[in-house]
Amino acid sequence: MGDHHHGPAKGLSRWLFTTNHKDIGTMYLWFSFAMFIMGGAFAMVIRAELFQPGMQLVDPAFFNQMTTLHGLVMVFGAIMPSFVGLANWMIPMMIGAPDMALPRMNNWSFWILPPAFLLLASSLFMEGGAPAFGWTFYAPLSTTYAPPSVTYFIFSVHVLGLSSIMGSINIIATVMNMRAPGMTYMKMPLFVWTWLITAFLLVAVMPVLAGAVTMMLMDIHFGTSFFSAAGGGDPVLFQHIFWFFGHPEVYIIILPAFGVVSQIIPAFSRKPLFGYDSMVYATASIAFLSFIVWAHHMYTVGMPIAGELFFMYATMLIAVPTGVKVFNWITTMWRGAMTFETPMLFCIGFLVLFTIGGFTGLMLSIAPADFQYHDSYFVVAHFHYVMVAGAVFSMTAAVYYWLPKWCGRMYNETMGKTHFWISFIGFNVTFFPQHFVGLAGMPRRIPDYALQFADFNMMSSIGAFIYGASQILFLYNVIATIVAGKPVSDEKVWDGAEGLEWTVATPAPYHTFETPPTLDAKPAHA
Amino acid sequence: MCFEAKRLAKLALGPVLMLLSMVSAGVMAAGEKVNEVNMAPGVTAVGQNIFDLHMTIFWICVIIGLLVFGVMFYSIIYHRKSRGVTPATFHESTKVEIAWTVVPFLILIGMAVPATSTLLEIYDVEDAEMDILITGYQWKWKYEYLSDDGENVSFFSNLRTPQSEIYNSEDKGQHYLLEVDEPLVIPVDTKVRFLVTANDVIHAWWVPELAVKRDAIPGFINETWTLAEEEGIYRGQCAELCGKDHGFMPVVVNVVSQGEYDEWLSGKKAEAAEIKELMAQTFTMDELMERGKAVYDRNCLACHGANGEGGVGTAIAASAIATGDLAGHLDVGINGVAGTAMQAFGGQINDVEMAAVITYQRNAFGNNMGDMVQPIDVFNHKKG
Structure with missing residues (x-):
């Protein structure tokens, strides 16, 4: 690396004007963590209110604002930006590129996020309160019957969508154009593959979401009746549009998580990923299927039987490629030489809990049974098993795995393992009992409940407080590592880790791969 | 006794749960599951089929x-570096991949x-012996028994749990939040078709034990059915988020013998006739105030507050409407306010109730207007 290259600028302008993929990645990661804490705080309010039957802390209207904002902030503020941050940091380093293909746009796509969330959060202080119609914002509750702040919510969603689309275009452009010579598609690390596919999903469905909120805007302010039956519109149309976005959205959240796990499990098993090709094909199949299953969120809206059957069969099919992935990961571990550092623990936690979430997903796909599960706490338990134990656990694993490479310091392993075990236990105490209350008939999104659900709800709340508190330990561990962690200088921080990112110096210099690396014959993912 | 033993066995699942049960024992009513x-x-037969499907898929998932x-934990225990193993290097096998694609597909x-056949059954609304129109309102259900002679019986079903229980100033009853003033009554062993729609936002009508x-x-009418065998x-x-009081609009269905049902239905018809008579009556201020308070608590309180102080809705105490022109007040009550959560109550409560509640609003909460509304006034106002 030439000496004449400038390092980062000093002060605030470094962050405001940066076009460096590592700086932008760092900002995304910190921003998403801040949102994770905020969304988590909303969840704590929810669980505190549900600690006992009866209304204690908040009123029902505010409770609905909390469930709505919790969902929106976690999905759009915490999980998605965290993986975009990871993509920014890692994709150029994994494919041997000096930076992202469109660095200025990269800066913009990050910096429009904080104002968008500020706008959304500010709605809490507006007259009529924040949006209170659930993160799925079904019309007409979100149109005719919405608080005035809904307009701010719509604008905020537009900006978030803009950010996501730009981020995705950047990733597609980078992966397609900036791979080091010899890095063919089928040699790309799986994290890059899953993100490439995710980026295509985002580009395809974010405009659909933008369309949905624009139609809402028209209904609210310009006298149209897209979703109002009184004017000849169709409230169910909203759900079709929303879930045409919403179902690919859940794979947008989970596919990069698959990528992370596919990087980490081989590293700590000291054995190449089993079935690389089939992993790529399975990811692509899942992405394709995600477009044709949306109405399984709507089994009870009264679709014609033919539609109901189609969506049931298509949804059941998803179990096949998802199963392939789980089998591949386990076969990767099989006859490896495993160690169980914190990233590996989180990946194993992911594997167990995501698989349970997959099983409940399979149960939910059975349309007749879904008539009982739908909109109950069983669904809440299901999607937290795939969102939290799936996406958040793997994201946590990723932070522990690459943090030493990012900052040149090693985190405290004991604290990391403690974080894992408290998270794992807290998570299960929170969400496992929710399967029970859901099956026993407790609907979701209610601020108060019948007495027979009291014990499990209290348990769930205690678990949530434990899980929430364990994230403070995580924050402390990360800061302590950056400030005063034990320095590491090995290029390969983990002895089993493979890939180009482990060939650059530790900590990763401000600019990497200004001249493309030469790839040896063996595949980069092995 | 037996029930207690069963409960204790469940509690033995974990000391945590045991502790929790002791904590909440105070609010736990005896005899509830x-x-x-x-x-x-x-x-219902459909419910049994769904339950069987649920258990089948559950056990398939458990076995897989x-x-x-099992394989994973075997590997975690035996294939660890600390045991001095050397990692294998295999990383693909087309045969294995095909096997674990095809086998799950067959499962x-x-x-x-069976899922398809149960679904077809659920969708088969033919041969229903009676029809009930269910309409969701924020936040109550309306039931209308459709009959050929056009003399439909209809009523609203509201949450009966008092605010004092919800806000913890009184002990919670056994059916806390799952009790209504008037349940839906249907005969046993009869295929009942439900036509389900809503008046404002989307709701969902859910009774787990009837598998509906x-x-x-x-704007849409969905069809479904049940045939209760016990x-x-x-x-x-309500299962679909429908606004503030989504958690407070229970469904209670009373399944009775055909004889009891017939008796109940004729009782309802007599009640309707009685209301018709009341419509022609002139009430005193005290009578109207007494009836009005009951109507207010059932229909208005959730949004406008127990003392008319407002909440989701505007305040009624000292409001321009309740202390203003009587016709304007009636109009708001009957036709609602377009584009807001204030519903048109003209079709929801009868003229006696409307007269009473308007009178109540004008003379309670410090609104001492001193004027009265009689049922005939409501009737005339509706006629225009």
């Missing part, structure tokens, strides 16, 4: 889970067959 961990098969996690086909959940969508009281709730 508590801490259920599974779906209820319910009292045991196999997958899914096996699962799809169907979205109530404004008499009893079955409780459910």
